[in-house]
Amino acid sequence: MRHLVVGTAGHVDHGKTALIKALNGFEGDTLGEEKKRGITIDLSFSHMQDQNTNIAFVDVPGHEKLIKNMIAGAFGFDATLVVIDAREGVMPQTNEHLEILNLLKVPYIIIALTKCDLVSQEKINDRVSEIKTYIDTFAHLKLKAIVPVSIYLPKSIALLKEELFGLPIVQKKSNGLFRYYVDRAFSLPGIGTVVTGTILDGEVKAGDKVFVAEQNQELIVRNIQVHEKDVPCAYTSQRAALNLQNPKQTLSRGLLLTTKGYIKGFTQIDVWFDSISGQKIEHNTQMMIFIGTKQIEVKVLLYEEDAQIRGFAKLQFGQKIYTVFNEPFILSLSGRVVAGGMVLNPVNDPIKKRLKLPLLKSLAKSDFSAAFKILVTMHKRGFGLISSNQRFGIGHEKALLLAKEMEHIFIDEKGLVLYDISVKRELEEKIMDIYKKNKYAMLSAKSLCLKETWASETLISDILEKLSKENRLLLDNGIYRDPNIDVKDVQTVIQTKIFSMLLDEGVTPKAPYNIYDALDIDRKMGDRVLKKLTSAKKVKRLQHNLFVPFESLIQLMTHLQQIIKNEGYIDIALFKVYYPNLSRKYLIAYLEYLDTYPTIRKEGLKRVFI
Structure with a gap:
């Protein structure tokens, strides 16, 4: 089954809603206010299908004050059915709608010349010729057909249906990333939160998690409906209603649903814009932007101040906006559409x-x-x-x-990272500097990544392999070392250096990883050395990352027992008085070790002699 989204647009009272009802029996003006005023206020949705094609109609408003809803509907159209009253011809809102469709590059246009039963054939012929000439003035509109119709002439409606079902499938550029703007959100008793919208790209399945970008919340899709029928999956260009599980924040029109981790938000983006009818945009103008179903204020900064009709611009927002490359948008000023364009750089790079x-x-x-x-x-x-x-x-x-x-x-x-080749030379020099300063350095690609956090392990590995091939470094069991030093001597030197550093630090030793980094030692090698020192009873492991020389530990325990003898007890507060430079982590660890002494008893938070 082919799926198409077709918008209906045109001037107020030219017969859009009545035409849709004639095509598929759907009456779009269902809201009380719409019935009362006799115009379409918000987006209405319906569909029709034959054996091969399902067409979802988005009936958008034609009243001039409701142009923002028309823009919201136009995003995601595969084609547009534009209604023009045969008696009146092209009217101001007709022109404005076509300007918007042209800016958004909607692929195909079918003109329904309505109320043709009220005019002569000669008038119809004149209108057709007039409209063809008019459509030719738009750079991005492709006129597929002009069909004279009347809701009272079934044959004309049948001809229009034939043209609609004959619309070609538009091959949209896709990368499979699910994107969906909410155009309606509401809550139903016994069902919960439901949103409606058009799937712009990718697909969504029942049970999938979708990410509400602006709210930073991930929700599970409980159920999906396409044209009031439950379906397991919905695809690009389908209008779909999603039942979402227990959102923590209220959902509303304009929110973007997508796949988590792929689209970041920024307060400024770069775009190409093109104005309508040569209207100029002044640098640093505050305007309104319409993108998807979102409508927010934006400041337009021109990159070339003499390019006011079309050109490159930076758009600045008061909040983060989540856009993608080549995404269309519309700009308006004082309620009138001024320009439109495409997002070029949706990621804010600090570029001159x-x-x-x-x-x-x-x-x-x-x-x-x-x-x-x-x-x-x-x-x-x-x-x-x-x-x-x-x-x-x-x-x-x-x-x-x-x-x-x-x-x-x-x-x-x-890692999906690209590096300029000059960075390799810079990093190679830094690595060799380490070995020049410390001939006993024993490092792996992983340990070097901890020193140069911006560089990936793959990049560093490539450099180390090159240095090894040039015999400037030697690979020994996954560790790179100076090829000119004695291996046995290295092991002894490293053990001596680690133990010496621990002795110097006494009862406030650094965490092992900090010691390894200071000595240019790979972490796995350092762990092996510490394990040997512990087995040899030179070092005591009190916690996961706390290793203390036995000599320092015994001296401290002797002093703590002397404090108990003098004060009658020891607790954290009193311990801190005697050792003000010890952090709480050390204080607790040493008191817990004191608890292992057979002469010590713990009473509440205090330690006393038995």
Whole structure:
């Protein structure tokens, strides 16, 4: 079954709602206020289908003050059925709707020339010619057909149905990432929270977890309905109602549901904009943006102040907004649509203008290879491809394929990170400096990652392998060492150094990992040395990361017993008086060790002699 989302648009009173009822029997104006005023206020939804195709209709308002609802509906359309009264022709709202559809690049337009039974055939012919000429003025609109109709002429309705069912499937660019804007949210007795919307990309199954981006909450999809029927799964371009399990925060229109971990929010993004009818946008203008079903205020900052009709701009928001590459939007000022465009850079990178414009120009052409080069150059400590879905609208596999075509970069396929090749030389020098300063350094790729936290283990491993091949380092049981030193001597030296450091620190020893880092020793090797020192009764392990030389420990225990003899007891407070530099962690550990002495008894929080 093919699934299409078709919007109905046009001037007020040109017959959209009546036409939909003639097509499928659905009466869209069901809200009391809609019935009372005789116009469509909010988005109405219905569908019709034949053996092969299901068409979901989104009937959007035509009244000029309700233009924001029209914009909300236009996102996700595969085609639009535009109604034009044969008697009146193109009217102001018709024009505004078509301007919006053109900005959003809705693929196909079918014109329903309504109320044709009230005009002559000559008038109909004139309208058809007039409309064709008019549609040609829009760069992104494809006119599929103009069908003269009347709700009182069944044959005309049948012809319109034939055109609608004959709409081609639009192959939308997809990376499989589930995205869904909420256009309605409500609660039903015995069912709970239900949201409706159009699946813009990916799919959702009953039992899946969906992430409400703006609220940072993950919810389970209990049930899915498509056109009032329970289904196990809903797909791209389907309108779906989702029953969500126990949201902690109230859901509302404009929220984005997606897959957790793929889309981050930012307070500013970069875009390409194009204005309607040559209207100018001034730099630093406060406007209203419509994106998906979301409507919020935005400040527009032009990258080139002389490009006020079309060009690149930065959009600044008062809250985080969750967008993806090539996502369409509309800008309005004082309630009137001024411009629209596409999101180019949905991730806020701290890039200087001299790099930002080349990046945006590359993204505008979908030249991701050029964009990669700029981003890798800018992100000296690694550019992550984990965000490729959001940044470029492509999956990780395709992003890696593009990266492999590039020169002068290192690719960490496992970590999905790209590094400029110059970083390898810089890191190689840092690693060799460690061994020059400490000839007994014994490090692995993992331990070096702890020193250079920005570098991935894959990158460091590649550098260490190169140094090993050049005989500048020697790989010995997973550890890299200076090839010119005696292996037996290394073990002795390391054990001596660790024990010496512990003796120097006395009863306030550093955590083992800090000792290893200070001595340039791999953690696994350090753990083995500490285990040997413990077995040899040189060191006592009091807690997971607390190792104390026996010599220091016995001296402390002797002093604590002397305090008990003089004071009659010892507790944390009194212990702190004598040892003000000891933290609570040490105080508790030493008192618990004191409890192992046969001459000591614990009374409440105090220790006394038996």
